Amino acid sequence: MTALALAGVLFLRAAWAQEAAKAEPEAAAPAAAEAAEAVQPAEETPAAEGAAAEGDKELSGAERWRIYWEQGGNTMYFIALLSVLGLGCALERFCNLRRSRMAPDGFSDRVVELWKAGRFDEVAALCRKSGSILARVVETILRHRDKAGWQEAKTIAEDKLARELRLENRRASMISTAATLSPLLGLFGTVVGLLGAFGTVAAMGEMGDASVLADDIGKALVTTVAGLAVSMPCLFAFDLVKKRLNFFAVLLEEEVAEIVNRLFLRG
Numbered sequence: 001m002t003a004l005a006l007a008g009v010l011f012l013r014a015a016w017a018q019e020a021a022k023a024e025p026e027a028a029a030p031a032a033a034e035a036a037e038a039v040q041p042a043e044e045t046p047a048a049e050g051a052a053a054e055g056d057k058e059l060s061g062a063e064r065w066r067i068y069w070e071q072g073g074n075t076m077y078f079i080a081l082l083s084v085l086g087l088g089c090a091l092e093r094f095c096n097l098r099r100s101r102m103a104p105d106g107f108s109d110r111v112v113e114l115w116k117a118g119r120f121d122e123v124a125a126l127c128r129k130s131g132s133i134l135a136r137v138v139e140t141i142l143r144h145r146d147k148a149g150w151q152e153a154k155t156i157a158e159d160k161l162a163r164e165l166r167l168e169n170r171r172a173s174m175i176s177t178a179a180t181l182s183p184l185l186g187l188f189g190t191v192v193g194l195l196g197a198f199g200t201v202a203a204m205g206e207m208g209d210a211s212v213l214a215d216d217i218g219k220a221l222v223t224t225v226a227g228l229a230v231s232m233p234c235l236f237a238f239d240l241v242k243k244r245l246n247f248f249a250v251l252l253e254e255e256v257a258e259i260v261n262r263l264f265l266r267g
Contacts, residue, residue, distance in 0.1 A: 075189035086178030179234035186227020193220030
């Protein structure tokens, strides 16, 4: 096997050497042509430079985005609306999903202290001042304290906590909606653009010029890119929000169970 590999390498080297020897005479002809072009009259140079400068002129960022927007058509408005809704919902969730709004530090200890001292009015005032989810669960337990034992209080607290968490999950649904609908809208714009391109070809027939398809093909590509550009950040934000909600759900379950046990279990 080693001998065969070495023989193959030697054969390839010989073949490359032969090809290089053949290519040397052929490479001399383009070099001569370039030398002939270099000695052309100097009066043609400024015009050529002007044409190259005009062709190389680049559009500004705003103009390029405006062209993309116009190519995308009306579908771009719906994709932009989804991006605004998804971004607004994500910002709202990131601002409100914090410890002070879910289960403030030291709140459980303060509630247990006031409750065991019989200062129920102060417990209610503390819950209203806090405004957190844990505070609303404690308020629900407080309203049923006279007719609730440990099992009843535990059931009431868990039901209230489940409703609060469902509301928090619903507030994050717009991020998922934006992440799901934006690529579908991009695909819709793509199909519309391709239909326009096929219609143009059918109308112009053999006399058609491929350049006339640029607008329809541009619409197809731009809407796809725009839909994906909105969907990926929204999907990432939704994943972060769901993980943070799951973390606070576990934390609240532990806090509620601890409060109920400390208030209604003896010993």
